[in-house]
Amino acid sequence: MTPAATPMPRCWAEIDLDALRHNLASIRQKIGPNVRILTVVKADAYGHGLKAIAGHLMRCGTDVFGVANLAEAQTIRSVGRGWPTLLLGACLPDEVHLAVRDGIMLTVSNREELQWISEQASKLKTTAQIHLKVDTGMGRLGAPPDELPDLVHTLHQLPHLNWAGIFTHFSSAEDDATFTRTQLQSFEKVIQKLSSSGLQLPAVHACNSAALLHESSAWFNLVRPGLLVYGITPQGKRPNPPALAHQLQPVLSLKTRVTRVRLVPKDTPVSYGQQFITTRPTRLATLAIGYADGYPRSASPKAQILIHGKRCPILGRITMDQTVVDVTSLPQTQPGDTAVVIGSQETESISASTLADWCGTIPWETLTNISYRVPRIYRGARAS
Ligand SMILES: *Cc1c(COP(=O)(O)O)cnc(C)c1O
Secondary structure, eight states, rough: OOOOOSSSOOOEEEEEEHHHHHHHHHHHHHOTTTSSEEOOHHHHHHOOOHHHHHHHHHHHHOOOOESSHHHHHHHHHHOOOTTEEEEEEEOOOHHHHHHHHHOOOOEOOHHHHHHHHHHHHHHHHOEEEEEEBOOSSSSSSSBOOOGHHHHHHHHHHTEEEEEEEOOOOOTTTOOOOOOOOHHHHHHHHHHHHHHHHOOOOOEOOOOOOOHHHGGGGGOOOOOSSSSGGGGGOSSSSSSSHHHHHHHOOOEEEEEEEEEEEEOOOOOOOEEEGGGGEOOEEEEEEEEEEOOTTTGGGGGGGOOEEEEEEEEEEEOOOOSSEEEEETTTOOOOTTTTOOOEEEEEEEOOOOOHHHHHHTSSSSSSHHHHSSSSTTTEEEETOOOO
């Protein structure tokens, strides 16, 4: 083998920007021209790399961004100015000055927050953009529904505030139709009350990915998909409406390489704690991925990895940097071969949701756990 000038990574995530474009277009097609899209890019764009994803979503015509903190909002600003960005969580008192200065839209749950933001905006001689949050059953942020008329009134009384939105968040949209509809009704009541008092309504939004799929009557004039944008369908107890769910393409693949292959006899212990002992002569492949890359140790007993298009079971515990798989049926396996942890190879594929199931968790966590050590490699339109 010739030595590579720049070595290929041992473990990397491939991000398909064409799939991202396709997913945004599919969502847009489903919701129609009168509903805008707030793409949620918190947590480094669900592990896909915020800068590249935000830049590409700008080129694909997203309307608004949703983030979890000011650093994420600033990263978006460094990619392109002028994109409305909503801080989905509460803004801490000491963050308000910076957030208002940078024009980040703020989520507000009570009168005290409004007063403080108004003061800071006055000092800056600017107008703060406010999205009021209604707690309809999530129990995390937001005002009780019956406090909304007062909050809106306060917002209009205080100087330097602009009412940019009102929203709620569903707790169980993928699982529980009854509870979701109860939340929706309570939000609709608030909206009706406000509009019947003659107010001009701003952006009204409620849908995360699951609600976007299941509750078309909850789209209002803006939706907030995260997971769907990255091509993953939230799976819960409610059966998914097939059309959009089947159209989406996973954006991220997680890959690694075989570093060693050896044939061992029966009764050979594999990895820490001798949790696995071979029951027959076995060909073992050692791979350059471990829990420090975000391949969860809890995947150990169940997970499989694709090599030469075949599913290979993991043997023994996943360690910090390395994982051992059974390649007895693949004698062609050699050091340097590519192994697919999330993604497709030939006719087989392993989704982020499947890996999450093996670990007893959810795809949101699986994607956002892919660590700093894993380079993100962009493919597709304008990936350079
Ligand atoms: C994270 C988040 C979303 C996106 O959720 P998905 O299930 O990934 O679509 C939407 N709204 C709020 C308030 C969020 O915090």
